[in-house]
Amino acid sequence: VLDSFRRLSAEADLLIVEGAGSPAEVNLRANDIANMGFALASGTPVILTGDIDRGGVIAQLVGTQAVLDPADAAMIKGFLINKFRGDPRLFDDGYKLIEDRTGWPGFGVIPWFPDAPNLPAEDAADLGGSRGTGSFLIAVPHLSRIANFDDLDPLAQEPGVTLKIIPPGQPLPVEADLIILPGSKATIADLAYFRAQGWDIDLAAALRRGAKVLGLCGGYQMLGRTIADPEGIEGKPASVPGLGLLDVCTVMTADKRVTETTALHPASGTMVKGYEIHLGRTEGPDRARPMFTVKQQPEGAGRPDGKVMGSYLHGMFTEDAFRRAFLASLGAAAGSVSYAATVEATLDKLADHLAMHVDCAGLLVVARQTAD
Template identity: 60%
Template sequence: MILGTGSNVGKSLIVAGLCRLFADRGLRVRPFKPQNMSNNAAATAEGEIGRAQALQARAARVAPHPDMNPVLLKPEGEQGSQIILQGRVAGRLASRDFARRGDFLPQVLQSYERLCADADLVIVEGAGSAAETNLRARDIANLGFARAADVPAILIGDIDRGGVIASLVGSHAVLDPADRAMIRGFAVNRFRGAVELFRPGVETIATATGWPCLGVVPWFAAAHRLPAEDGLDLRSERKPGARIRIAVPILPGIANFDDLDPLKLEAEVDLVLVPPGQPLPIADVVILPGSKTTLRDLAALRAEGWDIDILAHRRRGGHVLGLCGGYQMLGRVVRDPSGIEGPAGEAPGLGLLDVETVLDAAKTVRETRFTHAASAAQGRAYEIHLGRTEGPDTRRAPFAVDGRAEGAASPDGRVAGTYLHGAFASDAMRAAWLGAIGGGTQGSDVRFDVLIEQTLDDLAAHLAGHLDVEALLEIARRHRDAAI
């Protein structure tokens, strides 16, 4: 089990790299995260899981499955989260009832045991900090799971954020002896500079904790190519000389933001992610991304004044694209008569598409194949959404999926919306769309799927060079043999 001293220390990336490394050694490897909290989700044939676990499954060269992430909590604001249990919606978890997640331990162990039955090696990812003693009593995400399933762990610290010695030694200090005994070593991630300068730091940690150091992993510069799990990773990579500028407002409930990753990698695209408090810049395209809470994010968009910016952008002849929740916001109205997202009610949309959306309890989760209407380009995508969107502009749907029209577009084609996630991963579709925006054929050297595979291979090689992977395997073997 890969534990961390905090959130965003690189656990997801390390698990993905280890999955690829050991899969390429011929082992049947499966990733597992007992509980995830993220609005970046992926659709599988059996339901939805965290996007990071879908990437880890890809790294392990196996199909993703809900057993790889049996508890997914999708935040819906300060009030709580939607519960996805073994791939399916199972109600809501109020913030004040967070400890109730311990109720899901039987399902977590059930999923883990099913994975183990079909694997040589299961690599488990923790969540947040392993030393959150205030949440330990009913923990299923970190050492609570490790103890219940009897899984040995290593602890990862992130030196890039500073304080890595204190965070590792402090974690050891606050853990109770039984939890502490589950940790068999530590590693330091995201190191920059000369590693030999940190050797005294390694010695300090090892002496204070009694844990061996299993590696100091340098910064992996290509990590930005892989889907991020956490909204904290959302940042612009400005390209002042790019031909096409795309502006994306960062809304509180932004979801499935890895839709933007292929565009971010295009040399001719300047993708500007706009945080709250800043106006939308002059751009060729505004993309309204997916949202876990459409009505709440629509209100936030108006509170920021971004609705005014978008309408002005449209009057200047700019293009607007809405993805999933962003698509719903582009219509005349969004209705929530049953209070699916909160109190029952409705709100006017931006009125840029002649459609209406009604939210209902039935959730669509499916993988799809699509055809892009304007170019006939094809690709794979997925849908994860609540609600139905109907209206005259759906007659100009930008996509066809399984023989049905999908999405909507304005009469001049400059405003469009779709429920599809992941369509930009299709190189042909992305090139055609950018060509239409840029007024001509848009060349691209980016082969997105090839680049993701190469990055996973490079990540595996990076870890092989800086982590003691033989020690990791030996920890797993010794533990297995002791259990037998």
């Protein structure tokens, strides 16, 4: 991790390191490489960001200082307040209280940014509910270890689509036009979780009513006949039955495929640029009907009736031409949205938003304090 940090630091004028989890998980501090452990080892100054929309932001920040080891606390150079709804001046007293209690300077209160849903999703905790108001319903089960969920974002921007993330405890809607099984950090465990919610029964019912099914990466593996993990890559060695909706089988292997991929979608003739990041090899008769081809080799699989398909390719829906063709083939009214242009325009708006409400000059001064 530190070697990667040094390499990136040598290439960039400004390197921003995002923590994962909480800096105040002191019970896990001994093995921490994602928060204060990394900051201390790399000499990187820290700005704490508190999410006021979740409530309790004063306790978040003051409490963090109270439980941190003094050496860790010394790495923190200030704080930001994020997602404030209303007039930020209403928080002036709370802001000063945090400064007085911690001795840390504040670098700004960032008001709620309403265009944030147009940016790629970053936190699974923020997934949920419905996006869009179109008549074509796409349902996605919220797996316990869901991964690469930003695959879904371009679909949510299509005017003819409603994208609905289904939380645990709620059934998959049998009236859905398309059900997407997303990626997973632990496919076998999430397949058990999927069944525990009764979603396998809902999925079968939706198929009978005419829904189409797409599995992405781990979701693709779940759709097959079996998933075998003889070496215990994901946990204890095991072989489990899949959902049996594609005639393929997956064997987990220690070699992880991580690569950028350019693929052809034969059904529409469109090209797709995406990436693969997965364990395991998937083989079987339904690979004879691949969703894509990569250098004339099959990628993914499809059922003979065309109702169920799967692919390892992440990022496919960012390609406007493919997304429109894919949705049109399923009967959805595809729009003229340019996903990349929307993201770029939103990033420009966000930059202006931050420049207006954050002491950027002060943050740059802090950034220059990084130890050699």
